[in-house]
Amino acid sequence: MALHFPPEEFAARRNRLNRALAAEGLDGLLMFSQESMYWLTGYDTFGFCFFQCLYVGVDGTTALLTRSADLRQARHTSNIEDIRVWTDAAGATPAVQLRDMLDSLGARGKRLGIEYESHGLVASNGRAVDAAMDGFCTLQDASAVVTRLRAVKSPAEIACVRKAAELADAAWDAALATIGPGADEGAVLAAMQGAIFAGGGDYPANEFIIGSGADALLCRYKTGRRRLDPIDQITLEWAGVYRHYHAALMRTVCVGKASPRHRFIHAAVVEALEAVEEAIAPGRTAGEVFDVHARVLDAYGLAPHRLAACGYSLGAKFTPSWMDWPMFYTGNPWVLEPDMVMFAHMIVMDTDTGTAMCLGRTSLVTATGSEPLSTASLDLIVK
Numbered sequence: 580m581a582l583h584f585p586p587e588e589f590a591a592r593r594n595r596l597n598r599a600l601a602a603e604g605l606d607g608l609l610m611f612s613q614e615s616m617y618w619l620t621g622y623d624t625f626g627f628c629f630f631q632c633l634y635v636g637v638d639g640t641t642a643l644l645t646r647s648a649d650l651r652q653a654r655h656t657s658n659i660e661d662i663r664v665w666t667d668a669a670g671a672t673p674a675v676q677l678r679d680m681l682d683s684l685g686a687r688g689k690r691l692g693i694e695y696e697s698h699g700l701v702a703s704n705g706r707a708v709d710a711a712m713d714g715f716c717t718l719q720d721a722s723a724v725v726t727r728l729r730a731v732k733s734p735a736e737i738a739c740v741r742k743a744a745e746l747a748d749a750a751w752d753a754a755l756a757t758i759g760p761g762a763d764e765g766a767v768l769a770a771m772q773g774a775i776f777a778g779g780g781d782y783p784a785n786e787f788i789i790g791s792g793a794d795a796l797l798c799r800y801k802t803g804r805r806r807l808d809p810i811d812q813i814t815l816e817w818a819g820v821y822r823h824y825h826a827a828l829m830r831t832v833c834v835g836k837a838s839p840r841h842r843f844i845h846a847a848v849v850e851a852l853e854a855v856e857e858a859i860a861p862g863r864t865a866g867e868v869f870d871v872h873a874r875v876l877d878a879y880g881l882a883p884h885r886l887a888a889c890g891y892s893l894g895a896k897f898t899p900s901w902m903d904w905p906m907f908y909t910g911n912p913w914v915l916e917p918d919m920v921m922f923a924h925m926i927v928m929d930t931d932t933g934t935a936m937c938l939g940r941t942s943l944v945t946a947t948g949s950e951p952l953s954t955a956s957l958d959l960i961v962k
Contacts, residue, residue: 580621580654580655580656580657580658581621581623581655581656582621582656582657582658583621583739583822584621584735585735586658588733588735589619589620589621589658591733592618592619592728592733593619593635595728596608596619596635596724596725596728597637599724599725599727599728600635600637600692600721600724601637603692603719603721603724604690605637605690605691605692605719605721606636606637606638606686606689606690606691607634607635607636607637607638607640607686607689607691607692608634608635608691608692608693608694608721608724608725609632609633609634609677609691609692609693609694609708609718610632610633610634610635610694610725611627611631611632611693611694611695611697611699611700612627612694612696612697612698612699612722612725612726613625613627613697613698613699613897614725614726614729614894614895614896614897614903615633615694615697615725615726615729616633616643616657617823617895617897618725618728618729618895619633619635619725620633620641620657620658620659621656621657621658622643622652622653622656622657622659623652623656623657623823624649624652624653624656625897625898626645626646626648626649626652627698627699627897628699629646630644630646630665630673630674630704631643631644631645631646631649631699632644632677633659634677634680634681634684634686636684636686640661640684640685641659641660641661642659642661642662642663642680642684643657643659643661643662643663644663644664644665644673644676644677644680645662645663645664645665646664646665646667647664647667650662650664663676663680665677672707672711673704673707674704674707674708674710674711675711677708677711678711678712678715681715681716682715686716687715687716688715688716689716689717690716690717690719691712691716691717691718691719692718692719692720692721692724693708693718693719693720693721693722694721694722694725695720695722696720696722696723697722698897698898698899723904726903726904727904729894729895729903730892730894730903730904730905730916730919731916731917731918731919732894732918732919732920733918736824736894736895737918737920737943739821739822739824739895740821740824740825740826740893740894740920740941740943740952741826741952742779742780742819742821742822742824743780743818743819743820743821743824743825743826744819744826744941744952744953745778745819746774746775746778746779746780746819746820746821746826747775747817747818747819747826747827747828747941747953748819748828748953748954748955749774749775749777749778749819750770750771750772750774750775750817750819750828751771751817751828751830751953751955752774753770753771753773753774754767754770754771754815754817754832755832755960755962756770757770758807758813758832758834758962759807759834759962760807760808760809760810760811760834760835761806761807761809762806762807763804763805763806763807764789764791764804764805764806764807764813765804767789767813767815768787768789771787771815771817772787775819775820778819779821780819780820780821781820781821781822781823782820783817783818783820783825783901784818784820784823784825784896784897784898784899784900784901785800785898785899785900785901786800787800787815787816787817787818788800788814788815788816788817788829789813789814789815790813790814790935791805791807791811791812791813791814791834792805792808792811792812793933794814795812795813795814795831795935796814796928796929796930796933796935797814797928798814798816798886798926798928798937807834808834808835809834809835810834810835810836811833811834811835812831812832812833812834812841812934812935813831813832813834814829814830814831814832814935814937815828815829815830815831815832816828816829816924816937816939817829818893818901820901822895823895823896823897824893824894824895825893825894825895825896825901825941826893826920826922826941826952826953827893827901827922827924827939827940827941828939828940828941828953828955829924829926829937829938829939829940830937830938830939830955830960831935831936831937831938832960832961832962833959833960833961833962834961834962835961836961837959837961838934840929840932840934841934841936841959842959843879844879844881844927844929844934844936845936845938845959846879847875847876847879847881847925847927847936848876848925848927848936848937848938849938849957850875851871851872851875851876851889851925852923852925852938852939852940852957853957854871854872854874854875855868855871855872855875855889855890855907855923855925856923856942856949856951857871857948857949858871859915859921859923859942859944859948859949860915860944860947860948860949861914861915861916861917861944861946861947862914862915863914863915864911864912864913864914864915865905865906865907865908865911865912865913865915866907866908866909866910866911866912866913868889868890868907868915868923869888869889869907869908869909869911870909872885872889872907872923872925873885873889873909876925876927881927881929884927884928884929884930884931885925885926885927886926887908887909888906888907888908889907889908889923889924889925889926890906890907890921890922890923890924890939891903891904891905891906891907891921891922892904892905892906892919892920892921892922893920893921893922893941894920907921907923915944916944917944917945917946918943918944919943919944920941920942920943920944920952921941921942921944921949922939922940922941922942923939923940923941923942924937924938924939925937925938925939926939938957940952940953940955941953
């Protein structure tokens with residue numbers, strides 16, 4: 580089996596999950612989140628775009644219902660022994676087959692958690708599961724159970740995150756070697772992703788963000804490429820990825836020269852990032868961290884140009900997004916703990932002047948504060 584962690588690691592995760600389910604008064608959990616399945620068993624696939632479910636009982640029962648295309652994938656990448664296949668056919672009813680599987684495992688009449696908040700359970704399938712389980716068992720939304728467990732990383736997971744951070748730095752070096760007047764955005768992307776692959780890394784859970792000129796003010800990927808002008812700006816957000824664990828970075832690079840507005844905003848985002856990283860500490864809430872970000876940028880007069888969130892947790896994630904919970908936004912009560920991995924991004928998009936300036940990096944929450952995982956400088960770069 581192609582497992583990335585030893586049996587003891589998976590056993591410890593299972594024990595944590597059993598305690599969490601017991602605390603919720605649940606007899607088991609219907610996992611539809613690929614991140615949950617990967618964390619608990621090592622199961623590694625993008626087949627969650629179709630119906631599949633991993634059932635985990637507090638009595639030790641584990642069984643996966645998936646498609647035939649993922650049968651060997653599950654055998655090779657996970658420690659799951661009971662793997663069942665629902666039938667691809669016109670009029671297929673995998674939710675009913677899930678109920679039948681649960682019946683065979685003694686789950687009738689039990690109180691089961693279910694991960695409704697998951698890219699692996701689209702609304703139509705969710706309705707089908709609800710209908711199939713009506714009168715069979717009691718379902719309770721337990722979407723946050725494994726998410727909270729995954730947020731605090733084990734030493735083995737932190738080792739993967741540190742490797743991902745090294746790959747993120749390598750991608751940044753590759754980008755800087757490519758960026759300049761006349762450079763093609765596609766060449767920049769190729770250099771960055773190539774550095775990650777060459778270092779043993781993986782595809783990210785979402786596309787790298789790249790935009791130059793007016794597109795530098797976007798914070799999402801869009802299709803289409805351009806060459807950099809003699810005087811230009813380019814915004815990049817990317818992640819080093821190792822065993823699906825992510826460490827993200829974000830930068831805006833000035834091309835040719837930096838305008839006074841670029842320099843002014845850069846000073847603001849550096850101050851904001853450093854203040855936020857000081858606030859990332861055990862016992863602080865995610866909402867308090869955001870408020871530090873807002874206070875610094877607003878003091879520079881940048882309130883109209885900043886975002887209403889300034890970062891989020893990172894870990895082992897699958898498409899369509901590497902963002903994980905908790906997120907930094909005002910009022911979020913989630914309390915930070917040691918061994919969480921948090922990405923803080925200071926994103927300023929001044930539409931009035933057409934100026935972009937973004938700065939972000941990933942930190943590990945320690946016993947006393949936070950540790951930035953990137954060695955890259957925070958200085959303004961002009962290429």
